[in-house]
Amino acid sequence: SQQGEEDPQALSIQEGENATMNCSYKTSINNLQWYRQNSGRGLVHLILIRSNEREKHSGRLRVTLDTSKKSSSLLITASRAADTASYFCATVADRGSTLGRLYFGRGTQLTVWP
Amino acid sequence: DAGITQSPRYKITETGRQVTLMCHQTWSHSYMFWYRQDLGHGLRLIYYSAAADITDKGEVPDGYVVSRSKTENFPLTLESATRSQTSVYFCASSVSAAHTDTQYFGPGTRLTVL
Known part of the structure; x- marks a missing residue:
């Protein structure tokens, strides 16, 4: 399966703390x-984040990608109550797929x- | 700016009945997708469409039928609903099939099959 796997399944923190979520994939x-x-x-x-990138930022979000370990992490800095949600990683294969x-x-x- | 809408938002039906879930997007995106979301499985692709009159199977197409006579609409039909099709269904669209394309999701339809 090409499906990514996030870790942990659940994360509970206080406002102001950083939240880190990880994603591993197979292909x-x-x-x-x-x-x-x-x-x-x-x-x-x-x-x-593209496969040739190692890190990317967007506002309070920081994403890293390690293709050698087939893993990615999402860091949300200075978390707010409004960040409460489910977070999913999604992968796009580089071969064998005619569609993104x-x-x-x-x-x-x-x-x-809070 | 309606974006992408789904109807109905909630549906209860009985085993064996035919059910159609509607999806409409106002962006004229070429690509449209149907996913189902189940606990423990994440989102799984049911069918997708590259353009009007062009559709193809995803990971879990059995028991579903799609059509796309107009670019903006992509209905999903359960020909004879089964309890295993109880799920939350999401429609999505993207501009093209480019690997870097973002997919835009509708609000979902929660379907219960009794």
Whole structure:
């Protein structure tokens, strides 16, 4: 399976703390994307990192990618209660796929307490 | 700016009935997708469409039928609903099939099959 796997499954922190979520995958990728899902809502794209990139920033988000270990991490700095959501990594294969299909992991449920 | 909408948002049906879930996007995106989200499985691709009248199977297509007569609509039909099809269904769209394309998700339809 090309599906990514997030770790931990659940994370509970206080406002102001940093939250780190990890994603591991099995096959070669073209890129890896992170999405957020608020309760009862659809997924929202957060950030994309290409296979030739090692780190990327977007506001309070920092994503790293280690293709040798087939893993990625998402860091949310100075967490807020509004960051409470499920976070999914999704991989796009670099071969064998004629379409930019996303393969999603099962997600990390982040809870940020005020 | 409606974006991508799904209807109904909630549906309860009985085993053996035919059910159609609707998806409509206002961006004229070429690609549209149907996913189901189940606990323990993350999101799995059911069907996708590259353009009007072009559709293809994803990971879990059995028991589902799709059509795309117009670019903006991508209905998903459960021909004879089964309890195992109880799930949350998400429609998504993207501009093209480029690997770097973001997918935009609808709010989801929660389907219960009794």
